[in-house]
Amino acid sequence: MSLSGALYNAFSGLKANSRAAGLVSTNISNATTEGYGRRTLGLAPGAVGTTGGVRITGTVRHSDPVLTGDRMMSDATLAHATVGFEFASRIEDLVGDSGTPGSLTGRVNAFENALLTASSNPASTQRLELVANTADSLARALNGLSDEVQSARQTADNRIAAQVETLNSALSRLDSLNDNIVRAGSTGTDPTSFYDERQRVLDSIAEIVPLRVVERKKGDIAVFTRGGAVLLDGRPFEVGFEPNHAIGPGMTFANGDLSGLTLNGVPVDTQGMSMFAGGSLAAQFEIRDVDAVERQAQLDGIARDLIERLGPGGPDTTLAATDPGLFTDGGSAFVAADETGIAGRIEINALVAPDSGGAWRLRDGLGAATQGDVGDARLLQGVSEALSASTVPASGGLTAIARSFANHISEFASSAVGERVRAENAQTFVSIQNTALSEMELSKGVDTDQELQRLMQIEQHYSANAKVMSTVDSLLERLMSI
CATH class of the missing domain: 1.20.1260 (Ferritin)
Known part of the structure; x- marks a missing residue:
C-alpha cells in the first residue's frame, strides 16, 4: 500500500x-x-x-417497533383502567364506610334509631326534632351523592373535549414531522432527531386512544386506532366533539342531549366505542354515558323507594292520594314518571322540617289540623315498620327483589365497594404489565x-x-x- x-x-x-x-x-x-x-x-x-x-x-x-407498539397499547389500557378506578373510588368515598357516622348507611341507621327513640317517648319534642333532623340529613346525603354523580359526568365531558383537542394538535404535529423526515431523506440530512420527536408525540397521545403505527417507504408514518379509525394517512384527520357545559340527570347521548365524536365530520359510534375503544377517551365516555348513569338510576331508585314507603298509602293515614309524604319531590308530591333525578330533588316535607315548629306532625300525621294524644306512638312505629318491611321496589334502577329500605342502601354501598375492588385489581394488573413493558423497552435503549x-x-x-x-x-x- x-x-x-x-x-x-x-x-x-x-x-x-x-x-x-x-x-x-x-x-x-x-x-x-x-x-x-x-x-x-x-x-x-x-x-x-x-x-x-x-x-x-x-x-x-x-x-424496536413491535415492543414500542406493545408498550403504547399498554399505556392506553392502563389509562382506561385508571380512569375507571378513580371513578369507582370517588363513589365509594362518597358513600362512606358502612355503619360509620356520616356514611349513607350511617345516616339510615341514625334515622331508624331516632324513630325508635321517639316512639318510646312520643311526647318529647326534642326526640321528634331528632327524627326530623336525621330524615333531613338522609335526604341531603342523597342530594349530595346525586350532585357528585352528575359532577363526575360533567368532568368526563370536559376531559373528553380536552383530550380531543390534544389529539388533533398531536396529529397536526405528526403531519409536520412526517414532512420534515421525508425532506431530510431527500436532502441527505440526519432525520434521527425528528424520529425522536415523533415518538414523543405518539407517546403523548398513546394513553388517549390505542394506536397502530404503519411506516411508509420514505420514513413517514400513518396512524390508525386499534379499532380501525384513520387518524393520519397523508394528512391528519380531524376528531370533532361538542362539549356540554351543564349536564343534568336526564341528559344522555342516546336521546341526543350530549355530543359524540366525529371523524372529519362523520359521526363515530361512541356507544359501542369500537373505533376508539381501550384508552382514556373511551373510559371518559363510559363514565359519562354508562357508569354514572347507572349510579344515578340506583340513587333515584333508592330515593323513590323512600318516598313511596312513607307517602300516601303508607303509615300516615292523614295523607290524601295526591299529598306529598314525609319525603317530597322538591316540596311537591312525587310522580313516578319524573323518577329521573329524584335523588337530587328529594327533601323532607316542609311541614316537619327541622326548626319549623311542626315536629309534632311526625307523631300525629302530616295532614293533622291540631295536635293529638302526645303519648300516641303508632305513627312513629308505623314509619319504622314501613322502612323495615321487605317490598319489591317499583323502580327499575334497583334489583327487583323484596328488601327493606336499609337493605337497598346496603346493596348500593356494597356494590360501590365491589366495583372499586374490581377496578383496583384491574388497574394493578395492567400497571404491572405496563411497568414490565416499559422496562423491556428501556433495556433496549x-x-x-x-x-x-x-x-x-x-x-x-x-x-x-x-x-x-x-x-x-x-x-x-x-x-x-x-
Whole structure:
C-alpha cells in the first residue's frame, strides 16, 4: 500500500472515530430522555477506486417497533383502567364506610334509631326534632351523592373535549414531522432527531386512544386506532366533539342531549366505542354515558323507594292520594314518571322540617289540623315498620327483589365497594404489565456502561489511526530529506 493510501485510510478512520465519539456522548446525555433512540454510526468500506478506508453512511437510530407498539397499547389500557378506578373510588368515598357516622348507611341507621327513640317517648319534642333532623340529613346525603354523580359526568365531558383537542394538535404535529423526515431523506440530512420527536408525540397521545403505527417507504408514518379509525394517512384527520357545559340527570347521548365524536365530520359510534375503544377517551365516555348513569338510576331508585314507603298509602293515614309524604319531590308530591333525578330533588316535607315548629306532625300525621294524644306512638312505629318491611321496589334502577329500605342502601354501598375492588385489581394488573413493558423497552435503549466501553474502543481506534498518520508523516519527512 502506498503512503498516500495509508494516509487516506487513517484519515477516514479518524473522521469516523470523531463522529462515533460524538454519538456516544449524545447517547449518554439522553439516556433518560423519553422517546430517544440510541444512535450508532453507519459505516461501509471505502468507495471503489480508493485504497480502502471507511466511509460514513449515516446515523442509525435503534428501536424496536413491535415492543414500542406493545408498550403504547399498554399505556392506553392502563389509562382506561385508571380512569375507571378513580371513578369507582370517588363513589365509594362518597358513600362512606358502612355503619360509620356520616356514611349513607350511617345516616339510615341514625334515622331508624331516632324513630325508635321517639316512639318510646312520643311526647318529647326534642326526640321528634331528632327524627326530623336525621330524615333531613338522609335526604341531603342523597342530594349530595346525586350532585357528585352528575359532577363526575360533567368532568368526563370536559376531559373528553380536552383530550380531543390534544389529539388533533398531536396529529397536526405528526403531519409536520412526517414532512420534515421525508425532506431530510431527500436532502441527505440526519432525520434521527425528528424520529425522536415523533415518538414523543405518539407517546403523548398513546394513553388517549390505542394506536397502530404503519411506516411508509420514505420514513413517514400513518396512524390508525386499534379499532380501525384513520387518524393520519397523508394528512391528519380531524376528531370533532361538542362539549356540554351543564349536564343534568336526564341528559344522555342516546336521546341526543350530549355530543359524540366525529371523524372529519362523520359521526363515530361512541356507544359501542369500537373505533376508539381501550384508552382514556373511551373510559371518559363510559363514565359519562354508562357508569354514572347507572349510579344515578340506583340513587333515584333508592330515593323513590323512600318516598313511596312513607307517602300516601303508607303509615300516615292523614295523607290524601295526591299529598306529598314525609319525603317530597322538591316540596311537591312525587310522580313516578319524573323518577329521573329524584335523588337530587328529594327533601323532607316542609311541614316537619327541622326548626319549623311542626315536629309534632311526625307523631300525629302530616295532614293533622291540631295536635293529638302526645303519648300516641303508632305513627312513629308505623314509619319504622314501613322502612323495615321487605317490598319489591317499583323502580327499575334497583334489583327487583323484596328488601327493606336499609337493605337497598346496603346493596348500593356494597356494590360501590365491589366495583372499586374490581377496578383496583384491574388497574394493578395492567400497571404491572405496563411497568414490565416499559422496562423491556428501556433495556433496549441507552446502556451507559456499554456506551462507555464503546468510547474506550473508539479511543483505541483513534490512537491507532493517529499512530498510522504519525508514522506516514515520519516516512515522508525521511523521503524529503534524501
